Amino acid sequence: MDHNRTGQPMPGLLNGDIIRLTVRGAMSRRRALLFALPAIILIGISALLKAKAHSHVWPPEILGTVGYLILALTALIVGGSVLGADIDDGSILHLLATPVKRQTVVLSKYLVAVVLTIAFAAVPEYLAGAIATGPSSSLAVGLFVGALAGAVIYNALFVMLTAVFSPGQALAIGLLYVLLWEGLLASLVPGVSLLSAGHYSLAVANSIAHNAALHASLNLGTGIAMGLVVTVGSLVFASVTLSTFNVTGDLS
C-alpha cells in the first residue's frame, strides 16, 4: 500500500467522516436539546404577540433584538462545542493522529456549526418573521438572510475562540462579547458596531427589509466586507492554531 506511505497530508478542504462524526456528536449530547428551546420560545412569543399585540412596531423590534440574540447564543453553543467538546474530552487526539490537514478539521467542523445554527436559529427566525408579517414579507426574508450571514460569521468567530482558548474560557469570552460588547456597548458607543457580528447581520437584513426599527447602523457594503474579514480571518487563525495545537494536561 505505497499510497499509504507517501509524505503528503490528505487533500480536500472538507472531510465527510469528520462532518458525520461532528453532527452525531453534537446531536447526541444533551445540549442538543438546548438548541431547540430558544427557537421554540421565539416562535411562541411571535405567535403570542401576533394574536394579542395592538402595535405593529413589535416585529422588527423583537425579531431584530431577541431573535438575533438567540442567533448569537445558538452560534455560541454550537460553534463553541463542535471543536471545543472534542478538545475538552481529549477525543480531538483521534482526529489529530491522522494525516488529515488541520485546516480540513476546522472547516468540516465549522460547516456543521453553520448548518446547525441555520437550522436552530435562522429558520426559526424566518418562521417567527413569517408568523408576524407574512411568509413573503421583506422583513421575514430580510431577517432570514441576515441570520444566514450571522450563522456564517458568528460560528467562524466562536470556532476560532475554542481553538485558541480552553473551551470554558472561549464560552466566557463569547458570552461577554455577545452580551456586553454587542448587547450593551454597541448600542451606546458609536463605532463599536463596526466590530459587531450582530450588526453585520442586521446590515444584511436591513438591505432587504428597509426597516428603521431594526436599528441597523452599518450599510450593506460595510457589513459584508467586515463580515468577510472576520469570517476568513477567524478560520485561517483557527486552522493555524490547531496545526500548532499543543496537547497539554497532566505531566505524567
Place this chain on the structure above:
Amino acid sequence: MSEIELRGVSRWYGNVVAVNDISMTIGPGVTGLLGPNGAGKTTILNMIAGFLMPSRGEISVAGQPSWRNPALFRQVGVVPERDSVYAFLTGTEFVTVSARLHGLPDADAAARRAIDLVEMSEAQDRRISTYSKGMRQRIKVAAALVHDPQVLLLDEPFNGMDPRQRLHMMDLLHAQGGQGRVIVFSSHILEEVERLSGVIQVIVGGRLAASGDFRAIRRLMTNRPHVFLVHSSDDRALGVALIGRPAVSAVELTAHGLQVRASDYGTFTREVAGVSRDHGIRLRQVLPADESLESVFNYLLAS
C-alpha cells in the same frame, strides 16, 4: 528503517520543567518508558507524536520531524492515555472512521482485521459507551493499528485491563514488535515493563535515569543499598552486632528503632534473624523503608 530519535529534548511549562534534556534512540521492537507518575512520560510520548512542541531539542520519527507534520501519521499510530473515545459510536464505527481518516482504500476490511487482532469482534457492534475500561483500551489500540503503522505509541495501555486482557495485549504488542515495528509504551508499573520489553528507558523527574537492557537495569535496582527500620528488644545491642556484618554499611539508632542501611539486600534479610538469635535479642520488626518505586527510580537517578 523506522526509528525514533530525540536529541537534547526539553519541555517546560512556565517555570516547571517537565522534560529535561533527553536524548535517546528507539529502534524496532518493544521499548518501555518506565517512570513514576508525573515523571514526564506522557509529555515525551506527546512530543514524539507531534502533539506537543519541544521547548528545546529535536525529535524525528522515521527520519522526519514529528512537529507540524500530520502526514507522518501514515506511519504512526497513537493510543492516548485519556479515556477519550467517541462513546456514541460502536466499536466497528470508531475503527472504520479511523481507517477512512487514514485514507485506506478498503476501510471496512482494515477495520475488521484490526478488531480481530485485539479480539473485540464479539463487542464490535455495541456502543463504546457500554464498554469496560479495558475494552475501550483495546478498541483504541485497534483504531491505532488499523492503518498498519510502522510506529505505535501507547500511553499507559494496560490501565484498567484485567490480567487476561493484559496478557493478551502484551502478546499482541510483542508480536507487533517482533515484526519489526517500533512499539513504545509508557508504564509506571515495573512488572508490566519487565514482561513486555527487553529495552527500557527509565524516566525520573523529567530526566533519563537509565537506558538499555531491562535485565541490567533490574540488577542495578536489586543491588542498590536498601534501608530497613528494625525494632527489637535491645536496639543498641543489635546495632552493635549488625555493624560488624559485611552486608551492613551503616546503622543509626533513632527514636523509632534502628535504621539499617544494607549494601546487600539478600544477605542482610537472611542474616538479620540469625544475628539477633545469636545475641539473645528478640526481633520485633524488620521493615523495608524505601521499597516504593519512586525510591528505586531516585536511586537510579543518583547513580
